[in-house]
Amino acid sequence: xxxxxxxxxxxxxxxxxxxxxxxxxxxxxxxxxxxxxxxxxxxxxxxxxxxxxxxxxxxxxxxxxxxxxxxxxxxxxxxxxxxxxxxxxxxxxxxxxxxxxxxxxxxxxxxxxxxxxxxxxxxxxxxxxxxxxxxxxxxxxxxxxxxxxxxxxxxxxxxxxxxxxxxxxxxxxxxxxxxxxxxxxxxxxxxxxxxxxxxxxxxxxxxxxxxxxxxxxxxxxxxxxxxxxxxxxxxxxxxxxxxxxxxxxxxxxxxxxxxxxxxxxxxxxxxxxxxxxxxxxx
Ligand SMILES: C[S@@+](CC[C@H](N)C(=O)[O-])C[C@H]1O[C@@H](n2cnc3c(N)ncnc32)[C@H](O)[C@@H]1O
Numbered sequence: 217x218x219x220x221x222x223x224x225x226x227x228x229x230x231x232x233x234x235x236x237x238x239x240x241x242x243x244x245x246x247x248x249x250x251x252x253x254x255x256x257x258x259x260x261x262x263x264x265x266x267x268x269x270x271x272x273x274x275x276x277x278x279x280x281x282x283x284x285x286x287x288x289x290x291x292x293x294x295x296x297x298x299x300x301x302x303x304x305x306x307x308x309x310x311x312x313x314x315x316x317x318x319x320x321x322x323x324x325x326x327x328x329x330x331x332x333x334x335x336x337x338x339x340x341x342x343x344x345x346x347x348x349x350x351x352x353x354x355x356x357x358x359x360x361x362x363x364x365x366x367x368x369x370x371x372x373x374x375x376x377x378x379x380x381x382x383x384x385x386x387x388x389x390x391x392x393x394x395x396x397x398x399x400x401x402x403x404x405x406x407x408x409x410x411x412x413x414x415x416x417x418x419x420x421x422x423x424x425x426x427x428x429x430x431x432x433x434x435x436x437x438x439x440x441x442x443x444x445x446x447x448x449x450x451x452x453x454x455x456x457x458x459x460x461x462x463x464x465x466x467x468x469x470x471x472x473x474x475x476x477x478x479x480x481x482x483x484x485x486x487x488x489x490x491x492x493x494x495x496x497x498x
Pocket of ligand 1: 291292293294297317318319320321322323324344345346347350367368369386387388389390410411412421
């Protein structure tokens, strides 16, 4: 842990604690490390006390052991989603075409591409998101590791990827509309609604992704989605209904549920496409 001037460090801890930060000492340490001057420290602490997520105050989040840029207004990648990445890494062939759909900051694709670099020959990474702020942030994180596109789900992807995607990462929004108001303010206020709201039962975006996934997956390729424990059986049926072979993997440690749908090795039959209007039923 870095050494801080005792009085100012303990004052920061006390301020954060009063504001309700559970890990006040850890946060104070990160804020002191990030601040280049006392004025900047005061500003960072002020933003944190005002309720901004720590990651937005710092400008980065730790994900799979790396610091990735997370700009204001961009979904903060959650630690539980590292479990989805670990499952994807285990499934990826040595030369993998990877799509990170609904990529947000691009954390999943970057983590998979860099982690897998040690064991795979090559990852051809394509990421996309509908939110311009997320796309800008993902472009910074992805850098030379791949391409980042802006648009609705699969729309911006190069058509040449159809039938060639080995790993389709899709951590889509999956909070049921009625539950968005129950989220902590850090998410509800500071993350865009489009990153959280998954429609009535939370699975509307997942349905749209699953319906198109078979057209994009390579034979034997897999779609990986995260869901809540409560949504698990419905998510399995969504993937099965799209013609994929579903299975569920759970991490009790990370409190993560991932549903994996694998395409058959034969010819793929295109499924029904759902439009954005099917999702936005509020
Ligand atoms: C739960 S966040 C996940 C972000 C990132 N995958 C992660 O785990 O950190 C969902 C993301 O989906 C994006 N999104 C929502 N609807 C979309 C759509 N129709 N097309 C593309 N992206 C969409 C949001 O902008 C948001 O970045």
